[in-house]
Amino acid sequence: MARSRHAFDVRHQSGFPTIALTCFFLLYLPIATLVVYAFNSGTSIATWEGLSLRWFQAAWNNDKVIDASLRSIQIATCAAVIATAVATMAAIATTRTRPYRGLNAKYAFINMPLMVPEIVVAVALLIFFSRIKVATGYSGLGYLIAAHTAFCIPFAYLPIRARLETMDLSLETAAADLYASPWQAFRRVTLPLLWPGILAGLMLAFVISLDDVVITEFVKSGGQDTLPTYMLGQLRRVVTPEMNAISTVFLLLSIAIVTIFFFVSRKRS
Amino acid sequence: MPERPEKSTIEIRHVSKVFGSGENAVIALDDVSLDIRENEFFTLLGPSGCGKTTLLRLIAGFSYPTEGEIKLYGQDIAPLPPYKRPVNTVFQSYALFPHMSVGENIAFGLEMLGRPKSAIRTRVEEMLALVRMEHLRDRKTAQISGGQQQRVALARALAPQPKVLLLDEPLSALDYKLRKDMQIELKRLQHETGITFIFVTHDQEEALTMSDRLAVMSSGRILQIGNPRQIYDRPAERFVADFIGETNFLTAEVTGLANGKAEVALPGGAKIHALLTEDRELNGAVSVVVRPEHAEIVSNANGADLKGRLANIVYFGTDTLYHVVLETGETFIVRRQNSRKSVDEFSEGTAVGIILADGSAQILRD
Numbered sequence: 347m348a349r350s351r352h353a354f355d356v357r358h359q360s361g362f363p364t365i366a367l368t369c370f371f372l373l374y375l376p377i378a379t380l381v382v383y384a385f386n387s388g389t390s391i392a393t394w395e396g397l398s399l400r401w402f403q404a405a406w407n408n409d410k411v412i413d414a415s416l417r418s419i420q421i422a423t424c425a426a427v428i429a430t431a432v433a434t435m436a437a438i439a440t441t442r443t444r445p446y447r448g449l450n451a452k453y454a455f456i457n458m459p460l461m462v463p464e465i466v467v468a469v470a471l472l473i474f475f476s477r478i479k480v481a482t483g484y485s486g487l488g489y490l491i492a493a494h495t496a497f498c499i500p501f502a503y504l505p506i507r508a509r510l511e512t513m514d515l516s517l518e519t520a521a522a523d524l525y526a527s528p529w530q531a532f533r534r535v536t537l538p539l540l541w542p543g544i545l546a547g548l549m550l551a552f553v554i555s556l557d558d559v560v561i562t563e564f565v566k567s568g569g570q571d572t573l574p575t576y577m578l579g580q581l582r583r584v585v586t587p588e589m590n591a592i593s594t595v596f597l598l599l600s601i602a603i604v605t606i607f608f609f610v611s612r613k614r615s
Numbered sequence: 616m617p618e619r620p621e622k623s624t625i626e627i628r629h630v631s632k633v634f635g636s637g638e639n640a641v642i643a644l645d646d647v648s649l650d651i652r653e654n655e656f657f658t659l660l661g662p663s664g665c666g667k668t669t670l671l672r673l674i675a676g677f678s679y680p681t682e683g684e685i686k687l688y689g690q691d692i693a694p695l696p697p698y699k700r701p702v703n704t705v706f707q708s709y710a711l712f713p714h715m716s717v718g719e720n721i722a723f724g725l726e727m728l729g730r731p732k733s734a735i736r737t738r739v740e741e742m743l744a745l746v747r748m749e750h751l752r753d754r755k756t757a758q759i760s761g762g763q764q765q766r767v768a769l770a771r772a773l774a775p776q777p778k779v780l781l782l783d784e785p786l787s788a789l790d791y792k793l794r795k796d797m798q799i800e801l802k803r804l805q806h807e808t809g810i811t812f813i814f815v816t817h818d819q820e821e822a823l824t825m826s827d828r829l830a831v832m833s834s835g836r837i838l839q840i841g842n843p844r845q846i847y848d849r850p851a852e853r854f855v856a857d858f859i860g861e862t863n864f865l866t867a868e869v870t871g872l873a874n875g876k877a878e879v880a881l882p883g884g885a886k887i888h889a890l891l892t893e894d895r896e897l898n899g900a901v902s903v904v905v906r907p908e909h910a911e912i913v914s915n916a917n918g919a920d921l922k923g924r925l926a927n928i929v930y931f932g933t934d935t936l937y938h939v940v941l942e943t944g945e946t947f948i949v950r951r952q953n954s955r956k957s958v959d960e961f962s963e964g965t966a967v968g969i970i971l972a973d974g975s976a977q978i979l980r981d
Contacts, residue, residue, distance in 0.1 A: 519677055520710035522697040524724035525775065531698075534723070538714045 381597070384590035391587055401591040411592060414576035421487060421572060422555035425494035426502070430548045432495070433502035434540070441510040442518075457504075459497040467497065468564035475565060485567045493565045494555040501554050502547030509543025542610060549607045553600055623686075624779055624811045625651040625674065630683030630693075632669050632835075643669040644680070645835040651779075651813060652828075656805050658814045660822040661832035662858070667815045670832075671781050674813065676700050687778060698727070703772035704781040707788070709764045711756040717767050718743070718752040724775040742770040745804065762793045769801075773808060780805075782814045786821065798825055819859045823847060831855045848906070851892040851980050856904045863910070863947045865903045865976075872897060877978055879903060882943045885920040889976035902979040907950035909975035912937050912967055914960060919968025921947060925961055939967055 356362060384402070388395030405411050436456055440449065459467065475489045517539070521531035559574045566575065573596070577589060632644040644666045651657045659667035672678050674685060676697030685693040692700050703724065711720050721742050725735045743749045746766035751759055756767065765785060772780055782801075786794045802825060805812045816822055822829050823843040830840045831854075839851045850856035853864070867879035867889070876888045877897055889903050916922045926946070927938035930953075937949040949969060961967060 514708065514710065516706050516708050516710040517712060519697075520704070520706060520712070521723070521727075522677075523675060523702075523704045524771070525698045525727035526723075527698055527727075530727060535712060 377597070380590050381594050383587050384594040386587045386590075389586055391585055391590060401587040402595070404586075404588050405591045405595075408588070410571070410576060411573070411588075414571045414573045417487070417570065418556055418572040418574070421490050421494055422552045424491045425498050425555045426548050426551035428491070428495045429498035429551045430502040430506075430544060433499050433547055433551075434506055434544055436499070437503055437506040437510050437543075438536075441507060457500045460500045464497070464560045467493075468561045471561065472564045479567075487570065489565050489567070490562060490570065490572075493561050494558065497558070497561065498551035498555050502551040505546035505550065506540065506543040509540055509546075513539055545610055546607055549603050553603060556596075556600075622653045623650045624653050624655070624688065625649075625813070626684075626686040626689075627651075627670075627674075628684040628686070630670070630673065630680045630685060632666075632673060632678070633681045642835050644673075647683075647835070647837055649830060649837060649840065651811060654805075654809050654811055656802070656812045656814065656825060656827045658816060658822045658826040658829035659832060660816060660819060660829050660858075662817055665832040666835040667817075667832050668783060669835075671704075671783055671813065671815050674779070675702055675704050675781050701775075701778045702781060703775060703777040703779075704783065705768045705772045705785045707784045709768040709785075711764055711767055711771070713756055716753050716755055717748065717759065720756060720767055721771045721774050723771065728775055738774055742774045745773070745807070746770045746800075761789060762797070765789065765797060766800075769804065773804070773810065776808075777810065779811045779813060782812060784816055785814075786816075787818075794821075801825065823859070831858065833858075849890060849892060849977050850904060853902060853904075853979050856977075856979065861907050861948060861950070863905045863907060865905065865945070865947075866900055867903045869897045869899065869901055877901075879976070879978070881920060882941065882945075883920070883922050887920055887971050887976055888973055889978045890974060891978050892980055897978070903976045904979055905947075905971060905976050907936065907948040908934075908952075909972060910947070910949045911970045911972065912939070912949040912951065912961065913970055914965070914967060916966050916968035920971045921969040923947065923967060923969070925963055925965050925967045928959075928961065928963055937961065937967070939969060 383391050383394070385397050385399065386394055387398030387400060440452055440456070443449075454461075471489075471493050475493075479485055479489075513536075517535055518531050521535040522528070526534060557574065558572075559578060562572050563575050563578070566572070571579065573592070577592060580589060627647060627649040630644055630647045631642070634641045634643055647666070647670065659670060661667045669678070673680050673693070676692070676695060676699075680693055683693070684691050687700070687702070692702075712723065715723070718739050721739045722735050725738055730738070739752070740749070743752055746769055748763065748766050748770065751763060756764060759767070765788075768785070785801075786797050789797060798821060801812070801814075814822075814825065823846075826843055828840065828842050829846060830837045831846060832838065833854050839846060839855045841849075846855065847859055850859065850862075856862045856864070865881060867881050869877050870880050870886060871878040875891055877891055878886055879889050879901065880886050881903075891897070912925075913919055921939075921941055923939040923941040925937060926940045927936075929936040929938070932953070934950050934952050937951065939947045939949060941947055947969060
């Protein structure tokens with residue numbers, strides 16, 4: 347019975363096409379519907395009344411939307427940059443060393459935010475930050491940036507570490523052999539080769555921060571809505587296709603970032 | 616020309632290297648001492664795991680000796696980091712920087728040394744000419760062949776004019792033809808640059824053809840140091856004799872000593888003179904080594920040093936190997952060069968004799 351080179355090929359199992367198509371529909375149909383109704387000329391998100399860009403215009407003219415968007419981008423940029431810088435250092439420290447007892451514990455420690463339930467972190471930060479607020483009187487964006495940085499670090503760390511682990515160590519040795527001090531070797535050899543990993547980490551962290559609701563909702567002070575928390579607030583009242591329009595722009599932005607990353611990383615490797 | 620004492624570029628004194636500690640400790644180098652002379656092509660030869668690459672890495676500064684001194688022109692460099700040693704390496708994997716062009720790779724060491732831009736440009740052109748790669752200066756290293764990468768690696772390591780060039784099995788990734796070309800190329804480069812080369816290989820043929828002198832290593836120790844002729848013709852130990860070329864081992868009885876030679880009785884009773892590596896007291900049974908091409912096969916066994924039956928004839932094109940089973944049951948191989956005139960005077964299964972030329976046998980240190 348040599349039907350196939352592989353002993354088990356999932357594509358030949360009965361029902362495979364049905365399951366696959368169902369999954370695709372469940373994943374993409376809601377998103378497709380959301381995008382389509384962003385262009386609805388009526389005020390309903392369920393009854394189609396004609397093609398229009400009025401909700402994109404409405405969102406663009408809504409000061410609260412613009413304000414929340416700018417805040418989201420500001421927080422995501424700061425958090426992604428800081429998290430990536432920290433993650434790069436952590437990745438170098440954990441890969442450019444001989445294995446020792448406790449290294450695995452260190453990996454687990456760095457990746458902790460991936461494992462701890464977000465709601466736990468949110469409550470903990472709420473309590474922690476409120477004490478600081480009382481003590482210092484500061485209530486700016488710093489808290490949100492700090493919180494976002496913390497949960498972005500593991501997302502930035504993973505691609506950077508993956509890149510470092512596949513890098514030929516003899517390149518750094520060769521740089522040292524050719525009179526490069528450790529700092530010169532890092533700047534001239536390690537960093538340029540690590541760049542695709544750092545960029546991947548940066549973009550991943552940016553998208554993760556942009557998307558966050560739970561921690562933001564708990565940590566933010568009054569008037570510090572980000573786009574997701576603003577949308578959550580709106581959904582409690584009247585739902586218009588304006589939400590669809592904002593979501594559509596959000597979706598396009600994410601796709602653009604992922605696409606840019608894909609081309610950058612392919613060109614580099 | 617008057618004799619002058621050879622100047623040592625590198626002096627290695629009682630160097631040991633231990634990896635790990637306690638029960639897991641591995642002794643990679645065990646009290647190694649070695650002098651490498653100026654402008655010499657010196658080879659470290661041995662099987663994998665013998666410590667040759669460890670020794671090279673200690674000289675380069677990629678790791679530090681557990682004990683001992685490594686002197687470069689009299690200065691102890693053992694504690695210096697690699698970027699402070701005037702020593703460059705050609706890596707087995709070449710380790711070319713993939714994000715730089717051929718020219719940028721060659722310029723890297725000079726830039727790190729802070730040489731002026733114009734001097735770097737001139738030097739890069741010189742090096743490209745030296746390895747005949749002028750036309751590929753702006754190529755990325757992934758866009759050139761293995762042989763070309765090898766040349767770039769050489770040019771990059773030679774550009775800063777190091778006192779010593781270290782080569783870690785640089786030819787092992789090349790195919791046979793290219794390897795032969797690069798062997799000649801390396802000798803030419805060493806001649807033209809006048810730099811001391813330390814070459815690491817497990818290929819005995821490469822070691823014999825390229826080296827001025829070589830050290831044979833095994834289990835973290837140096838067994839013998841000498842020029843290729845001394846190592847091949849006069850191996851001091853069984854491992855050296857066995858590792859390099861084909862060899863016949865015989866057990867013999869010492870019957871007398873005179874002028875650095877020993878008279879030994881061979882298994883069949885015949886007595887021959889065998890060479891000693893060092894003067895020392897000898898008696899009883901010793902191991903004697905004879906290279907297959909230093910023995911002669913004759914059809915008349917009378918008066919021959921060894922007698923036996925011809926078991927096998929293997930034709931090699933340039934030579935023929937005769938496998939002779941001696942009366943003791945051991946196999947002795949004789950190599951004879953073929954010529955147009957040679958006729959097949961021997962046939963398998965017949966009785967033959969073997970004559971050992973004077974000085975062809977060597978007594979091994981046990």
